[in-house]
Amino acid sequence: MVPPMTNLSKLTACPDCDLLISEETLAAGEKARCPRCGTVVRVFINNSIDKTIALAVTGLLLYIPAMLMPLMTFEIMGMRGSGNVLDSVVVLFENRHSFVAIMVLLTSVFFPVVKLFLLFIVGFCLKHRYYPKNLPALFRAYQHLAEWGMVEVYMLGILITIIKMHNMATIEYNIGFFCFTALVFITAGSSVMLDEHLFWQKIEKNTRSTETQKTVAIETAFQQTARRANLIRCHDCGKLVYNKQLPANSIARCPRCMAELHMRKPASISRTWALVLSSVIFFLPANILPIMRVYFLGTPGDSTILDGIIYFFHSGEFGIGLVIFTASVLVPLFKVIGIILILLSIHFHWNGWLKHKTKMFHVIEFIGRWSFLDIFVIALLAAMVRFESLTTTEAALAAPYFTAVVLTTMFAALAFDPRILWDTCAENKEKLRKADDHTNH
Ligand SMILES: [Zn+2]
Ligand SMILES: [Zn+2]
Secondary structure: OOOOEEEHHHEEEOOOOOEEEEHHHHOOOOEEEOOOOOOEEEEOOOOHHHHHHHHHHHHHHHHHHHHHOOOEEEEEOOEEEEEOHHHHHHHHHHOOOHHHHHHHHHHHHHHHHHHHHHHHHHHHHHHOOOOOOOHHHHHHHHHHHHHHOOHHHHHHHHHHHHHHHOOOOEEEEOHHHHHHHHHHHHHHHHHHOOOHHHHHHHHHHOOOOOHHHOEEEOOOOOOOEOOOOOEEEOOOOOOEEEOOOOOOOOOOEOOOOOOEOOOOOOOHHHHHHHHHHHHHHHHHHHHHOOOEEEEEOOEEEEEOHHHHHHHHHHOOOHHHHHHHHHHHHHHHHHHHHHHHHHHHHHHOOOOOOHHHHHHHHHHHHHHHHHHHHHHHHHHHHHHHOEEOOOEEEEEOOHHHHHHHHHHHHHHHHHHOOOHHHHHHHHHHHHHHHHHHHHHHO
């Protein structure tokens, strides 16, 4: 029997389990979920382009005062100290923690503005029907940077710093604090209001891709995956592309966004293992070595992450102690154990709980960046608590290890391809079916 011809533009595939889904079933409602694994496949936003442009422009206007105006002024015994976001980077460089300083610079100063700028450019071009050749590349760059701009994590760092200092100093809030708070809400709004699928559709319409209208023969079997239909889902823009036989050494590219095409993320399992094991190695020095050094009347005192948490519990601030304990100890542990469990379940073909494992992976992906909290708090304290003769604070030995733990776990989540979980399950079912057929004949 010849399978029916299907237009590729009428199909999509779930990014998590690879299930083929027809576009029509996705059209209704604001959020469309995959019927097999429950992942949100698409979100529909009204007037996404206008809203995105407005938010990006507001964010860009707020950016300079948010970064350069002082956030707060601390006053202790008549001495006053204040600092802005940029100071918290500079002080890390001064303390010779270049690696940590570069990470704080990128995540809290550089990427946030690049993200807003890219979003503005892409939105503006789409709105005015202007399609430069590198528009797909700009939008892809935005998508890749999305989780690396961390103003909201930095904001939580500011709040923790305030709570840490409110017993010791009188705190005055400066204009930078209000601009930064506004910037956090505007940045969050811009990513919520962005309808990525709509943006890609508009970009595609004007790159005159021939692939869109291509029809392919697809068996419309129940729970058919893109892989079995010989279709590749682009990692970057989500487009389905027919898997052509290419000569060796040539790279297939997505006709819409020009990203490299792979059926699954290349060497996903081994790269994820390598990254998660390196984070285990960094985890020990990150927690054993002191992360912060406080000079009080010229005498240095070191404290580890755990000391900082115990301090809050002792002073009766259980809520804040719990937040720091969660962000700096529980979250990294949960990430490492979670990823290792997922990898082991693939290795040993534990095929149950697929939906739960996919969900757990998403939680790991989502919480990754929040562990930077501790680093931001230390950078802020170092920038603001500089009362020369009385007390100063600086980052200590564990800071680069802790940063490395957060980075490696984030990269591990990026390297992992959740579809492999569902693949191994499908392979098993196939084997069972074949064995069944064999015994029946
Ligand atoms: Zn799915
Ligand atoms: Zn693509």
